[in-house]
Amino acid sequence: MSARYVVLSGCSGGGKSTLLAELRRRGYSTVDEPGRRVIKAEIDNGGRALPWVDLAAFARRAIDVSIEDRNAAADLPGCVFFDRSLVDAAAALEHATGEPVLERLGRQHRYNPTVFLTPPWPEIYVPDSERKHDLNAAISEYERLERIYPALGYRVVVLPKISVERRANLVLAELGTAFA
Template identity: 30%
Template sequence: MNTKLILVIGGPGSGKTTLINELTKLGYVCYPEISREVTQKAQEQGIDQLFLENPLLFSELLLEGRIRQHQSAVNEHTEMVFIDRGIPDVLAYMHYKGDYYPERFDLACKEHLYHQIFLLPPWENIYTSDKQRYENFQQASEIHLHLIETYEKYGYNLIEVPKDTVENRINFILNKI
């Protein structure tokens, strides 16, 4: 079976996790965002924001985790898998920070491909900050622009999901697949 890998991307606080959680409740195979897990583990070790303190280490951990997710998703016995963020997100965040990353990051983006990308735009009305999300809304909007630039660099056609109810956003996505 050729499993379709479908990404849900967007800046922080755009509603990705809410959509993934709802798709999971509807019975779809979904993979969660792993950056919160990486951030939480670092916080347990006394590092408040690993991405801010050591962006390359944080990004390497994310890259490894997202490659594992990709490999696992490809082997699912289902028609499609929804994934909260993809490998190019790692590069987009490094571009946002203005930091260097090794060539293997770029190679990972070229070797691990996705079938469809749904982009959630910045939405101030639903944006919230928490212990793992350090960015303010302006920064989230800037990250959004880096995501577009990075994914387009790798030849992806981004489908923007309208700002709407969770149910309508899911229906929009399912109708586009």
């Protein structure tokens, strides 16, 4: 486990990327969401590993990217904030195929024991070219993650619907003085 690897997960469109940008602005190392990078690469290259075309292929690619991200983060200084994690990608694969990968991958590649979840926030949810699912699908994914992280031994903090500055302050306060 790497206590310095902190996961921001939760509902699509719940403000994770905005929070990650605020933490980056404050000088923290950050890792962008694997899924969005996979989608961009697949679209740019005419690939089919897209969640709305082949969810299993997409999840497998997101798992690979997540593992690469963890390996690369070893070279980053201090606390590293991840927009989603290997757990999210493994949960997507298990959901799509029933393949039992979550327990093995989720326990083998650990993050900080505290995970921050952004809850569904309909007022800011916006589909885009990389987020084609509707809010109901996003809420279903959130509910799965809300169960999965504690089942893997993580302490979950659900972030309130407040300004990004206040959310960042809350995250840093929850992590304690070593991260502030």
